[in-house]
Amino acid sequence: MSTYEKNYIADHVNELKPSGIRKFFDLASKMENVISLGVGEPDFVTPWNVIEASYHSLERGYTAYTANAGLWELRKELSVFLEANYQVAYNPEDQLLVTVGASQAIDLACRAILNPGDEVIVIEPSFVSYVPTIRLAGGVPVIVEATEEHAFKVQAEQIEKAITSKTKALLICSPNNPTGAVLSKEEMEQISEVAKAHDLIVFSDEIYADLIYDEAFTSFASIPGMIERTILISGFSKAFAMTGWRLGYAAGPKSIVEAMTKIHQYTIMCASTMAQHGALEALRNGKGSVLEMKTSYRQRRNYVVKALQEMGLSCHLPGGAFYVFPSIKSTGLDSEAFAEALLEDQRVAVVPGNVFGESGEGYIRCSYATSMKQLTEAMKRMRRFMEKLK
Template sequence: MSKSYLAEHVKGLQPSGIRKFFDLASKMDNVISLGVGEPDFVTPWNVIEASYHSLEQGYTAYTANAGLLELREEISKYLEETFSVSYNPEDQILVTVGASQAIDVALRTIVNRGDEVIVVEPCFVSYGPAIELAGGVPVSVSATAENEFKVTPQQIESAITPKTKAIVICSPNNPTGAVLSKEELTAIATVVEKHDLVVLSDEIYAELAYDGPATSFASIEGMKEHTIVLSGFSKSFAMTGWRLGFATGPTEIMQAMTKIHQYTIMCAPTMAQHGALEALRNGNDSVREMKTSYQQRRNFVVKALNEMGLSCHLPGGAFYVFPSIKATGYSSEEFAQKLLEEERVAVVPGHVFGESGEGYIRCSYATSIKQLDEAMKRISRFVKQNSKV
């Protein structure tokens, strides 16, 4: 090929650092993977059955671009009952192909070329690339272990310039598990209102907060008109492969997002929407059972990591721990690579979640206690044999 046909803004795009280690692990035997953020539970049977039933009834055509109105009504009801925030299902809710598509469409809707978007790191790997693909400029703000990986209003304010358009916040957080309290979010809201910012609030793990439901940023006084809530069914209802999410926000923004969605996707999968409808109506017991199991696993893993000398705070939500590996003398990449090669345990190096993640690794505890027990034994052995300090 005499010339490259790739768009310039795509050439420099790096592949996901999470998938790199997942792909390596998939080619090796006897590997315990603590890498990919995916529930080890199968989707609840009543949800699967509802999807089957919709197919048997012939629901195989497109839905409305924004999704089944019945589903949007149920999402509206669910958000009001669980997070005390209400949205009109007619024009303020969009059903998407996973929360990832919701993030992408939201950014493409609000970002003009050259706009700056503040990203709180460590963060989900797609935020920066999605901002760049929308023509924006990601600006990193680092939440630190000393503050339990919680960003402060002062940090956000110091990063604001005349070009700042929005901020992306994820609580409970991937990869750290940090949960911002209502008081902490209210303090951030003061900065948002002062500078008239848009907040993209990634709440995909909101149901997996261990000290009660997480606070939705949109529920903070005065913030509903500033906020696009991004969520879905993948994590809480163990529906990752169903690829179903949603976004909620002010009418003007949601109508614009729906235009992009209708030209690029048309609508989310119909059978998945019927499954999600059942999940919202009759899935709370399953969510509670899964959350209880995750909490037990969290406690086990945090204790084991601290005992082996890898300092690890107790995360308030999601299903990740983010221990420091600085005491070993290795970089995050070196630690993850050698651990996989020598002990067959796959973790994700912290630097893929932003520069502030260097010196840490992300471990998902969304796997069985038996597997976690063996993984902790292998990591402990590795640390004892390989520490550089």
């Protein structure tokens, strides 16, 4: 880009780095015989009943805009779903907003809440879009590191130490991307006490809530005293294998959801009508498909963790999502060097841990949202690579 062209780009946009995940995905796409464990996307096709419901909505002529906040029937069904599954009650009239993916919900939450200079505590390693999204909204991300020593679960006292007079919000993701860590109810209760004591808003990214393997899921908003200060963010991409449909939602206090909706109506208008009809079917009749996919993910998780440990890589057992986050510190390579060498030598694509924040250095993220056949071959190749390093 020439200096002349660069002058036209806003400074805060020029400062953003491209996604490190996409960098390795693009590299892998130009190579043959690559097994990608990089992109966080289910290998399953969207359940047929969901696809069929979307088709039928078109056949019935549902091709116009929905309400800005989303299809009324979908918001009502979301209200029922959230109360039945996560014990949180939201009025579909003014406390629920259907968005273009959970990513847009996070963006809207940041833009609705943050004034320039407001600080948001972000737990790292974290999803790559959190920090840029906060910065684009004029906020200041403050990083708190969740360490392997504590199974990548942040401690309440760490959050409290990071709070200043400018702290306005806490962004937390459980189950976590990239580590798969799941906060227990007791851990959430401890964090909630800090949030209440310092009058913080909590952005709770619960996109992987239905992909939890060893315990019951607890929504942050279900903790006593937290529903009025929590923006619950989720969507249909992961559990229902609907990534390309780009459909998410936010639930929260009326005043905050109304503020988010104002921004949404001026920038997006509404989410895809046909996608919303598909999502409605997913909520009503998709539980069986989710359970089938989750059973498969659990099997893959157990296999991959055992294989990584047997080849000499330290790897905790993730409680949710579909990622493992093994340490590669024993190899003497940094995250990018390891990922680049593995891709070049064995044609296995993983994501360097440092793209999820500096605290991710020394780790790699591997997605097990691919077939057992592919995972078995990928682990064979990684084992050969580790033997060469020795």
